[in-house]
Amino acid sequence: MWQEYAIILVRGIGLGSVYALIAMSFNIVKVSSGILNFAQGNMFVLGGMMAYGFVAFFGQPSLGVWILLIPVAAIVIAVLLTIQGYLTMLPLSYSDDQQSWLITTMAVSIIIGAILLLVQGPNALMVRSIFANIPVFGMRVPAPFLMAIGLALFWYVVLQWFLSKTLTGLAISALWQDPVAGRAAGLKVRRLQLLAFGISGLIVGSAGFVSAPIITLASDSAVAYVLNGFVALVIGGVASNTGALIAGPLVGVAAMLATFKLGGEFQGLVSMLILVTILLIRPEGIFGSTAARRV
Amino acid sequence: MRGYHRKNRALLHRAALMSAVAASAFAFAGPLSAQSKEPIKLGILTAFTGSDAISGRNGAIGVKMAVDEINKAGGILGRQLVIVQGDDQSDPTAAVNEARRLATQEKVELLFGPQSSQRTLAVLPVLNETKIAQIATSGSLDLTPQKGPYMFTVQSNAADQGYHMAHYVTDTLKAKTVGILTDNGAQALSGVAYIKKELEAGGAKVTGVQEFPFRSEDKTAQLLSLKSGNPEALIIWANTPEDLGVLLNNLSDIGWDDVPLAGPNATVMQASGAAKIADKALFEKVAGVAYRGWTYCPGDDVVNSPYVKFKERLKAANPDSYKDLLPAIVGYSYDGIMILKAAVEATGGTDPEKIRVWIENNADKVPTVSGPMKASAESHFLAGKEVMTPIVNPLNTNEQGLFMRADCK
Numbered sequence: 207m208w209q210e211y212a213i214i215l216v217r218g219i220g221l222g223s224v225y226a227l228i229a230m231s232f233n234i235v236k237v238s239s240g241i242l243n244f245a246q247g248n249m250f251v252l253g254g255m256m257a258y259g260f261v262a263f264f265g266q267p268s269l270g271v272w273i274l275l276i277p278v279a280a281i282v283i284a285v286l287l288t289i290q291g292y293l294t295m296l297p298l299s300y301s302d303d304q305q306s307w308l309i310t311t312m313a314v315s316i317i318i319g320a321i322l323l324l325v326q327g328p329n330a331l332m333v334r335s336i337f338a339n340i341p342v343f344g345m346r347v348p349a350p351f352l353m354a355i356g357l358a359l360f361w362y363v364v365l366q367w368f369l370s371k372t373l374t375g376l377a378i379s380a381l382w383q384d385p386v387a388g389r390a391a392g393l394k395v396r397r398l399q400l401l402a403f404g405i406s407g408l409i410v411g412s413a414g415f416v417s418a419p420i421i422t423l424a425s426d427s428a429v430a431y432v433l434n435g436f437v438a439l440v441i442g443g444v445a446s447n448t449g450a451l452i453a454g455p456l457v458g459v460a461a462m463l464a465t466f467k468l469g470g471e472f473q474g475l476v477s478m479l480i481l482v483t484i485l486l487i488r489p490e491g492i493f494g495s496t497a498a499r500r501v
Numbered sequence: 502m503r504g505y506h507r508k509n510r511a512l513l514h515r516a517a518l519m520s521a522v523a524a525s526a527f528a529f530a531g532p533l534s535a536q537s538k539e540p541i542k543l544g545i546l547t548a549f550t551g552s553d554a555i556s557g558r559n560g561a562i563g564v565k566m567a568v569d570e571i572n573k574a575g576g577i578l579g580r581q582l583v584i585v586q587g588d589d590q591s592d593p594t595a596a597v598n599e600a601r602r603l604a605t606q607e608k609v610e611l612l613f614g615p616q617s618s619q620r621t622l623a624v625l626p627v628l629n630e631t632k633i634a635q636i637a638t639s640g641s642l643d644l645t646p647q648k649g650p651y652m653f654t655v656q657s658n659a660a661d662q663g664y665h666m667a668h669y670v671t672d673t674l675k676a677k678t679v680g681i682l683t684d685n686g687a688q689a690l691s692g693v694a695y696i697k698k699e700l701e702a703g704g705a706k707v708t709g710v711q712e713f714p715f716r717s718e719d720k721t722a723q724l725l726s727l728k729s730g731n732p733e734a735l736i737i738w739a740n741t742p743e744d745l746g747v748l749l750n751n752l753s754d755i756g757w758d759d760v761p762l763a764g765p766n767a768t769v770m771q772a773s774g775a776a777k778i779a780d781k782a783l784f785e786k787v788a789g790v791a792y793r794g795w796t797y798c799p800g801d802d803v804v805n806s807p808y809v810k811f812k813e814r815l816k817a818a819n820p821d822s823y824k825d826l827l828p829a830i831v832g833y834s835y836d837g838i839m840i841l842k843a844a845v846e847a848t849g850g851t852d853p854e855k856i857r858v859w860i861e862n863n864a865d866k867v868p869t870v871s872g873p874m875k876a877s878a879e880s881h882f883l884a885g886k887e888v889m890t891p892i893v894n895p896l897n898t899n900e901q902g903l904f905m906r907a908d909c910k
Contacts, residue, residue: 210725213755217721327825328554330716330743332778339754346754419778422716422743426552426591465722470712471685 209343214462216342220351222458223358224421227413228435229442229450230361231406235291237369237382237445238402239298244311245290246410246435247428248318253283253414254423255322258331266336276412283411284404290314291403295396315428322425330427335419350420355455357416361409362451368405369447378402382445437477441484443494453492456480540576540583541851543568543838544609544633546599546624547616551591552715555741556616559827560638561586563834564613566818567842577845589615593623600624604631610851611841612636613834618644618687625649634844634856636837638830640688642695646881651853653860653876655837657766657790657884659692665790666736666763667696669891671703673788673907674761676734680727681710682720682748683738692765696736708732716743720751728757735760740767742774749779749787761786763891769795769904770829772895784896791892791904792884794872795829798909808832809901811870828902829871833884836869840883843867 228246235243256279260267267275294314297306337349369375378398380388389395414421421431438457442449457477464476484491545564548557568582576582585607589596596615603609604627612633615621618641625648628635635649638656670676679700683689690712697707708730711723727735739745745768752758768789776784794808803809811832816823840860847863848855864883865875874883892904899905 210729213725214722217719221718323550323554328548328550328552328558329774329825330741332743332746332774334778345756348750348754420718422718424552424716425550427716462719462722465711465713466726469710469726470714470723473714473717 209345210466212343213345213347214466215459216347217351218459218462219455220347220354220458221420221462222438222455223354224413224417224431224454225434225438225457226358226450226452226454227354227361227409228431229438229454230358230365230447231409231413232435232439233445233447233450234365234378234402234409235399235406236439238378239291239295239307239381239399240385241294241307241311242436243287243290243294243403243406244308244432245287245314245318246406247430247432248315248322249283249287249290249407250410250414250431251322251421251423251428252286252318253279253411254333254418254421255326255331255414256282256411257415257418258333258423261333266334269336272336276415279415280408280411283414284407287407287410288400288404291400294403295399315432319425319428326425328425330422330424333418333423348420350417354413354417354420357413358451358454361412362447365405365447374398374401434477437481440491441481443491446491446493446495449491449493538580540581541611541845542585542607542609543582544585544587544603544607544612544614546587546589546596546603546612546614548591548620549586549588551589553591553617555827556638556830557589557591557614559830560614560616560834562815562819562826563831564838566815566831567835567838569818571838571842577842578849585609587614589620591617591620593620596620596624597627600627604628604633609633611845613837613841615639618691621652621654622648622687625652628652632853634841634851634853636841638834638837640692640882642691643687644881646878649881651857653837653840653864653881653883655833655840655871655874655883657792657889658882659688660695661882661884661886661889662765662790663692663696664699664886665889665891666765666788667699667703667705669763669788669790669907670734670736670761671700671705673891674734674763676732676761677705678708678730678732679705679734679736680708680730680732681736681738682723682727683710683712684740684744685712685714686740689738689740689765692738700736713744716741718747720744720748721755724748724751724755724757728755732760735762737762737764737768739764739771742771742777745771746775746778749775749783753780753783758783759786762788764789766790766792766829766889769892769895770827776896781896784894787895788891788893788907789895789904790889792829792833792871792888793890794832794870795904796890796892796906797899797901797903798906803899803901803903806901806903807868807870809903811835812902833871836867836871836874837883839869840864840867840874 294307294310339346369379377393438454442453460476461473464472547560548554572581587599587603612635616638618639621637621639635652637654639654640656640658709727713720769791797803812828844856844859861878872888891907893907
């Protein structure tokens with residue numbers, strides 16, 4: 207019996223790590239510009255589609271090539287996200303105090319989805335993993351589940367180091383506290399915000415590529431990933447990468463445990479229940495922080 | 502003089518009356534003859550976008566193929582068929598809006614679609630109100646003649662598919678304990694009660710029931726839950742190739758790939774897509790339910806099968822995209838239009854009431870490629886229990902692409 211729980215734990219954490227990665231990519235943009243980029247889901251799917259495209263054109267890559275392709279996918283998505291960030295923030299150059307980003311990011315998401323539908327049709331793309339399944343507790347787990355866990359830890363460490371140990375990272379963190387003061391202090395705010403968009407692209411691009419064999423790559427599948435990433439973001443606490451790292455797997459494991467013990471119809475309900483409970487008890491999220499504001 | 506004038510006026514009145522009658526006769530005759538030459542507007546209301554666009558694309562190709570053949574042969578009652586498309590976006594709300602547009606603005610006389618139960622149920626009030634004869638491809642048991650008097654469906658319903666799945670498990674596999682795993686679509690969920698009933702009638706016990714959302718990444722939790730009941734066989738209802746492929750991989754991952762599986766019609770149609778991510782060996786224990794027209798037993802005259810001939814025509818009409826098509830969906834959509842055509846010809850028009858009565862009594866006389874179809878006043882499911890049959894290993898087709906029936910001697 208314990209093997210079943212162990213397998214659920216491993217797979218739940220693996221899938222939850224994907225949500226954690228999306229939540230972290232939300233965070234870096236949110237910290238720098240206050241924007242929640244709803245196009246992240248489709249950018250994540252695009253990362254996965256790059257894995258499909260490579261296999262379709264060049265065949266199954268060797269391990270060395272596959273490892274080299276991760277940064278390639280990450281950089282391509284980072285460039286796309288930087289361009290998207292530039293377009294999203296164009297209207298904000300007239301006034302920071304507006305919500306046009308809400309429409310812009312959703313519009314980009316819809317446009318990407320429509321392009322994907324036109325280019326590859328309604329069928330979901332399916333990618334075979336180049337790795338053999340890994341034996342765990344007498345059963346097997348597809349390697350991408352474990353790689354997603356590793357990637358989430360990798361990006362968590364990188365982001366923590368970058369945001370707390372480098373001048374550029376500290377400048378981005380400062381924008382979260384007070385962008386006006388940051389600008390007054392001479393920070394190149396727009397440049398930092400675009401950099402944050404780029405970093406978020408590196409995260410979702412690499413996440414999509416690595417987890418391609420275990421995710422659904424279709425023109426309409428991004429919504430589910432954005433939603434789960436957003437749930438992980440809110441539960442963990444907006445702007446907290448530690449929160450994202452813990453909340454993502456929490457959502458993944460809770461959904462799988464609910465399915466195992468109660469039934470598949472409770473899979474989505476449980477993560478929403480956790481979300482509502484957290485919002486009632488601790489609206490700022492598990493690791494979120496509240497700040498005093500003069501009114 | 503006065504008498505002359507009176508007589509003259511009477512003559513004038515008579516002449517005016519005759520002119521008016523003649524003029525109105527001309528006026529009537531004009532539109533009537535023009536009307537008889539007017540094309541028949543056939544609406545296609547299906548998913549060109551969204552999660553169900555695979556069905557929509559294939560369904561639309563089947564309809565267009567039927568329309569091309571009908572128009573080349575002179576149309577219906579001398580009238581050409583013209584297609585008017587509506588995209589329901591795989592969404593019931595959008596389906597209702599498009600149904601209203603097709604019915605009231607485009608004024609279609611016949612309709613094909615929608616291709617899922619949720620959307621078909623959603624549009625029925627609109628089509629009942631506007632009285633349009635309709636061929637859908639949906640399998641929910643809620644689609645009764647009372648709810649949709651002018652709606653017929655070429656999709657086998659959940660109960661009939663469930664009947665074959667359950668009897669394959671109890672009669673062929675002789676399993677005494679069975680687990681059930683379905684997606685969370687209306688068709689699959691509505692079939693569970695019937696599957697349970699048939700399993701119990703066959704002497705089998707249901708050890709567990711589980712469901713999963715469409716296109717979910719992992720079904721391990723559901724499978725582990727079912728495995729704990731230790732069933733001898735599984736009934737699985739997955740409607741997309743991704744779900745079927747993931748399910749088979751998950752079974753293999755947890756070391757349970759020796760359990761025999763019985764799936765619905767979708768298993769047969771989606772197996773080749775699922776094989777892109779699941780090893781072919783995993784399909785050896787998979788059975789599905791197919792239209793009789795798609796099947797064979799060794800010794801059958803397969804070369805002259807209407808379905809085989811149809812696939813050859815489909816390939817000739819779509820040489821570049823044929824490999825990406827699902828001939829099964831294309832085929833039964835084509836059949837639906839051919840049944841509508843026969844009904845319009847036989848009743849002399851597009852009166853939905855007459856079409857309804859004709860199809861209820863005569864659908865079995867229409868040659869179809871998927872297998873003999875039949876309806877009645879009690880059921881508008883054209884692909885009933887007799888049309889369907891269990892098949893084994895949906896990847897193991899013969900040279901003509903036909904599936905081997907489970908009851909072959």
